[in-house]
Structure formats: structure tokens, C-alpha cells
Amino acid sequence: MNDVGTDPQKSETSGSPEQLGMVVSGTLTGGLDIRLNPSISIEEIKVGQYVTITGERCRFLGMITDIKLGSAGPNLEETPPDVADPFIGKIIIGTATYGIIHVTPMLVIGGEVSAILEGPQPVKTIPGHFSPVLTSSQRDIDMVFGQEDERRFHVGNPLDMETKICLNMEEFIKRSNGVFGKSGTGKTFLARLLLLGMLQKGKAANLVFDMHNEYGWEGTSEGRGKVKGLKQLFPSRVAVFSLDEENSRRRGVTTDAIIKIGWNEVEPEDIVLLATTLNLTETAQQAIYQFAREFGDSRWLENVINFDRSKEEGKSLLERLNIPDSTFRNLKRGIDTLRRLPFLVPETSANSVQRIMEHLERGNHVVVEFGRFNNIAAYMLVANMLTRRIHDRYRENTERAIAENKPVSHPLVITIEEAHKFLDPGVADQTIFGIIAREMRKYNVTLLVIDQRPSAIDPEVMSQIGTKLTCLLDNEKDVEAVLTGVPGKNELKAVLSRLETRQQALIFGHAVPMPVVIKTREYGTPESYKAFGFRDSNELKTKVLEDKKDLWDSL
């Protein structure tokens, strides 16, 4: 009789699990239908929430993936009762009409011997009729995701719960991973958290190609001004390399080095990869290789740039190489676009690759800032060039370490935004990024790809991505691309397309025992920095004073 006058406060998940309803039908493959208790308002229920179902022998953890209205009477729709009357409404709702939630069982978390001994197990059966269904308790969630420790990093909280969802960073970096979501949904914020996690718990060095200058130094938060970058939080563990010295200086960034790229360092492949961006025709691409054969890999660019068509020898060269004039002009136009980039210089002694390697080998993160040169051509050129060379180094190091039976160095994660540019089906088998994604972590290098158009990424690369963290996606093709090959795809689709427009993400794949929707951990408040272990200068000063005092006291 207590379904009257439900206290609205009660429904706010205040920690203790709430009885939601009972199982009324279902299948192992299709999920369970749960009839809601009349005291629960259907509008409190959200897809993505967790429930715990107590069967006769096992306890199941499942995710709400759909919500429906049910009605018991056959002709209720035709002669609906006068529910506008509050009294009659109160009677009808929950008796003749009721809510049904559809739950996809994810794991067995108790009951079975194996689940007790070895932790959560895959679901091989379903709970019986009328098994009670409760909102999951903090303990249930902790049992599955584990608590924050030296390997697990807190990335967010499940919907409407205080519990922390932690990612095992060591597992995480064993594969390439992806952060997806349409524009403005929180990809960058989430990726920044993951970088912090890798720094603190994953023991992985990270090379970040920071197209929009958001990771190293200050990033912006819509409506809330600036947020700190990684370098500001952990100056000794993060190096910022800039391609735009002036811009970095103006923004007050403490840079560790300025990147310059010599013409001699640009290999034909580096340009061929940019063919689409630079509008290079097929024949112009061939012309690059012809130049390279003629002048060598390190001098071809200089020769294209300095080529003077008005001179007789120039003309005869093109004739000899059998390059039509129009082709050459197409090539030249493309190259000129790059030439305008000030970091591309005829010659340089700054061995950027070597310097980046030094930081990475110490297990530190390196953020490459693009300053004002955040056009896609510059970004791709630099990311490709640096990654190719650094990957080569890692390959050598790893092979040497294996041959000499020594421990391999820190794993390396390479982070790229606008990943589809590097990984679209047309170029994915040529770019270094496609190679890294496919070779798994043979050489201890994996990717963190960040993209708003996952459907533009080569499906084969997508299938190699271990853990996917995806914020809201509303394009059908993108949703499809992200979920291809994932068990329970249709149910997750419903969840994914109903995420909040920002700061919520669905995580699934290698590093999580089951799919989970999180509210991404807050980033940008002083408390949030503190929680990462950051101390501002005032605090440090008092700490030093305290330490001194302790020293005096102990004397």
C-alpha cells in the first residue's frame, strides 16, 4: 500500500540500492525485460545505468539499454481512463500501465564459485522469472572496475553514482585506443585525462601531436576560460616542443625546444601522403620519386624548390625525366604551400627527433605544439615525419633489447587528433599510423586516436582499436563504425546516441570488463588539479617552509 505519496527525494540515488522491479521475460542474446515497480517513476530511469539482478544462484550486473511503456489491459488505448484526474492517474499508473526496462546482462558478479574466486565472469545464463532487480551498489561496481590504485586511473563516474570508474592503464596501453565523439562533446578533455592517467599509472611515454595547442599549455573550456595543460601540472614530466616559437612565447608557454625541419629531412613519402591535402595529381606524385632518384632522398626537395624553369638546364631536366610541364607546376604549387611554413627550413642543426627521443626514453610526455600552423597539411607533415622516425628508433631499440635479452624501454603512445586524415582507407596502409595500428604493440608503440568522424577511418584499423571511449555521436555511419563487431551492438547503439552532449562517454573494449557509461571526471577546477596530485606554488612554498621547520625541529 505504500505506492502512494512517494517521496520524490527517495528516488535520488542516495547510495543505497533501490529496488527497481523484477524480471518478467528475456533471452540470453536479446536481454531481459524488467517490469518496474509502480513506485519508481519511469522518468528517473536512464539508459546506460547499471542494475544488479539477484537470480536464484547468481548475481548479474547489467546495463539498461532500453525503456518501454507497457499496459496490461487490451483496450486501454481505446478507452483510456481519465488519468488527467490525479486520483485516477495515481491508480492507473503502475497497475494498468507500467514501465519496462530492457537490460543487457553483462557479467556474473557473484553466486557462482568462479565469480567469487576469480571475479566477474561472462554471462552464460540469465536470471529466472521475477528475480528482483536493484540499482547497482557501489560495491558491485567496484568489484567489476576495481578501485583506484597504482595501475588504475579514475576516469569518471557511472551515471547517477558516486562510485569511481577506473581504467587499468597498464592494460589500456597494450593496444591502440580511440576517443570519439562529435565536435564539442569532450574528446579533448577526456584525452587529456587519459594522458594524465598514462603518465601517472601507465608508465607509458606519450608523444602528443597537439594541433590546437590544448594539451601542453593552457587549454580553453567553453564558458569557463582557461584550463591548465599537462606541462603546467607536471612540469618535470612533460616537455613542450613548439613549431611556432613566436606564438608559444606570446602565450607564455615554457617550451623545451623549438622544432625545425630541414628540407633534407623531408622524404618523398612524407609528401606523397599529403597528396590529397596538397591536391597533387598521380603524375605529380610520380615526379617526386623521379626527383628523388635523380637527387637523392635528402636533396630532392631542395631541388624542386630551387628549380628554375626559365633556365635552359631546368627545361632539359624536365625533358630528361619526362615530366610534363603541367605536372611540375602542380607539384610546385603543392610544395609552395609547405614552403610557407616557417619551421620548414633549408637546413637545421636542431635534431628534433633525437631530443624528443631523450624525453620519451625517460618516460616523459612530449607535446608537439603547432601554434598558428594548425592547418591539416602542416599537421600531417610533421606528425608523419616525426612519428616515422621515432617509430624507427623504437623498432631498433626493441629489436636490440630482445636480441640482447634486456628489458624493453617504456611503452610509447602516440596521440593524434583528426585521426581519420591519417587513417582513412585510402592512406591507412601507407601511413606510419596505419602501420602502428596494425602491428599492435610489436615494437611497444601504440596509438591514441582522437576523432569526430570515426566512419572515415579504415575499418581494419578500427577493428584493431582495443578500447574505445566515445562521447555522443549522432551520425548513423559514425555510430556504426564505432560499434562494428562489438557484442550487444544494437543495445549499445541506443545508449551511445543518447549520451549527454558533453562530458559523458561510453567506454568499451579491451581495458574494461564490460561497457560502461561515465560522466567524465571533472577537469579544470582547482580541486580537480589537486586530485591529480598537483600543488600550486603557494602550497609548495608552505611545504618547503614546513619541511624546513621540521628540519629545525629535528635538530
Added chain:
Amino acid sequence: MKIGEVLEAGTGGFLAECYELYSAPAFGSLVRSSTGNLDVFAVVENTVTASREPGRLPVALGKHETSQEDIFNSHPQVAKLLRTCFKALVVGYREQNVIKHCLPYHTVRIHGFVFQCENSEVREFSRELDFLDLLVTASTESPRDELISACIRQMSLVQENQLEFLVTAGKTLTRLLLYENNRLNYLLRRIKP
């Protein structure tokens, strides 16, 4: 409160005569009698006040009287010729302090006393509402749905939380009458406070 005696007993109901003329319990209220071993509960469903002798109708007497009471004062024997009887539908019984909402195996006794239930007894009986199941399918002399709504309203009067009781009764009716939408809608309107 003792109000009368059983004149005719059946499994589904009984007929009782009131000790006082016109003093039958209200339509839909709960009364109690006994099989000898069990207390039997019933709902008053039809009350008739008529001549004691079947087939002999009273005659009109008041042509020269000014008030209705004067008729009885001038003809004191008239009241003796009339009686008030009511029919009650059995809705449950009590055996060793446990209330069951179903029909007992035996009927109540002829000349068994009939009591109007105390408020506390009504509350105890109506803690569960399974007896409504008997009422919604009963065959009655007065309109059945009127009886159901009267019974629910009568019972609600003695509850601690009247609204809560009415909502719960409404929910029970909803479950019982899922396939009789019009009837349900009518009943819900009738029990609305």
C-alpha cells in the same frame, strides 16, 4: 453492536431481520455473524422494509392525519406488522484470528446474531482487499457496481489514511477489471474522494 438475527442462510449470503424497524446497517457496510465455529463477514447489499406477512401489503392510513408520525401514533399495531430485513453477501471469515477473504465451508446459523462491525474490525478486515474479487463477480439484488463502490467508500471512512486506502482499492479494481474498461472507469469515478 448486535443488530438482528439470521432468517435465511446460504453459502454466498444470508438474510437477516433487524431488531428495530429501519435500523439496517448502511448499504455496503460490513456485518458479522457466525457458523458456530467461525465468524463470518458479509456486506449489506439490499435492505427491504415491508409487511411481515408475505403477500399482504399495508394499506394507506394517513388521509386524515397531519403528519406521518401521527399515523403510527393513531395505529400502534401498524409498526408491529412491519419489519426491516437485509440481505448480506458473504465476503470472508475469521478462523482463529486469521481473516480469510473467501467463502466458509458452512453457512451461518438461523437465528444467529448479526453484528455491525466495529471500526477496528473493519480496518482489520480491509487490510487486504482480496474480498473485492468476490464482489466484482457476485450476483446481487441491487446494482453490483453500486455495491462495490459503496462498500469501498464505507470502509474508507474508518481508515487512518483514507486517500491511501482508496488508491489501493482502485489499484485492486484495476487489476481485477483490466478487461472491463468501462466498468473500471465507472467504478474509479465512483470511489473518487
